[in-house]
Amino acid sequence: MKNLKHISLIILLALLCLGCQHISKSIDETFHPNDSLVKAYYKKHSFASNRAYTSTIKTNITTDTLRHQEKIVIINGDTITTTNMESKAKLLFEDIEQLKQKQSPTAAKAMQKRINDFLKEMNLPNIGPKSPPEGKTLKKARKGILNESELARAQEKLKQLPQYQGKEIFLYESVHFYQDGSINLALQQPANPAYVDAYRYRHGEWSTPKAVLARNIPRRIFPLSKINFADALKVVSNYNEKAALVEGAEPTATVYISIWDGGMRWFPGTITGSRMRYDIQFNNDGSLKSFREE
Incomplete structure (x- = not known):
């Protein structure tokens, strides 16, 4: 008791x-x-059913110990x-x-x-999260868009898609660069200009196409040849440089391109602080075009 x-x-x-x-x-x-614990110990240390030791491994278990479980x-x-x-x-x-x-x-x-x-x-496991196995490290979450070489590789792989090889590619409506390293965009079909398909770039590969209900296609397309994905890094850098000057403003890790009437524009287009709000615009190559108080 x-x-x-x-x-x-x-x-x-x-x-x-x-x-x-x-x-x-x-x-x-x-x-x-209980018996299962002792049996498991016997098995681990090669004790036979008659409790005779059958291996060359050394042990400090004595007959007396076994009798007084x-x-x-x-x-x-x-x-x-x-x-x-x-x-x-x-x-x-x-x-x-x-x-x-x-x-x-x-x-x-x-x-x-x-x-x-x-x-x-007592030689028992402690409370708390287990450490990763030796030789393995936990994968850290990405905190920003792809780097310059990764962005260039993503753009090149887009050109190499079988349905677009050797053909002029037109982006539809927007291109989004996310902080988890993914890219979302839509492309006009070369074989049927009235159709648009969406694609997502993740883990180094473009997804299969997904149909898009598109409208005003002629006014919402822009040639891929006039865009450099790596320029997204310039936009992030220039935006955050100005945001650091504005009290209460937050930096960005996500940018995107908006397409309209044969032109393109980088976003975010505003920096909002705790006291002031600013309009910020970029050239197509990601360089700073203007920065002014609204």
């Missing part, structure tokens, strides 16, 4: 304070060693007495109770650390 009392307290503490089911499971399995538990190859674990669990519970009574903003963090220290001492 004493064992069960301590086990219940630890499980309740883990569930209420941290909501970590795997902690309660680990602790419960630690205080209640009710008093000794095996955790990751280490042997620990349940009496020792009970005393440490009792101290853990007392420490947690004291921290709960403080009711300070740092109490939760302190409780988590105390439990992690206990689990470490």
Whole structure:
């Protein structure tokens, strides 16, 4: 009953304070060693069914240890007495109770650390996110449009699409350069000028075409040969340079081209601060054309 009392307290503490089911499971399995745990240990260390050791791997498990499983538990190859674990669990519970009574903003963090220290001492996994496997790094999210060489490659791959090879390409309505590295645009079909298809560039490849319900096509097309995708970087740079001078203004990581009446214009076209608003315009090559207060 004493064992069960301590086990219940630890499980309740883990569930209420941290909501970590795997902690309660680990602790419960630690205080209640069962046949499956021992069998798994035998299998790992090559014990035969008659408990004879069948491998050359060294082990510190003795016959006496195997006979007294009710008093000794095996955790990751280490042997620990349940009496020792009970005393440490009792101290853990007392420490947690004291921290709960403080009711300070740092109490939760302190409780988590105390439990992690206990689990470490018992050779159990700590609470918290797992570290990535050795040799692997987490992929960071992109915070801006593609770089110059990537933009040039995207434009060249667009020209190499089978349906457009060797033909003049006309962009329809707009071209969007997003901060996740994707590009959205639409193209007039060379074989049927009344049709327009949308494409998306992502992860180094253009998507398959998707039909667009297009209107006023003659007034909304512009030749790809007169646009340099890499100029989008100039627009970002020039815009953010001016935005830094305006109180309360935010920088941009996304730009786009708008097409109308045979011409094109880069956007964003305004910089809005906490006190002032400015109109900003760019030349086709991305260089600054004008910047004035509205």
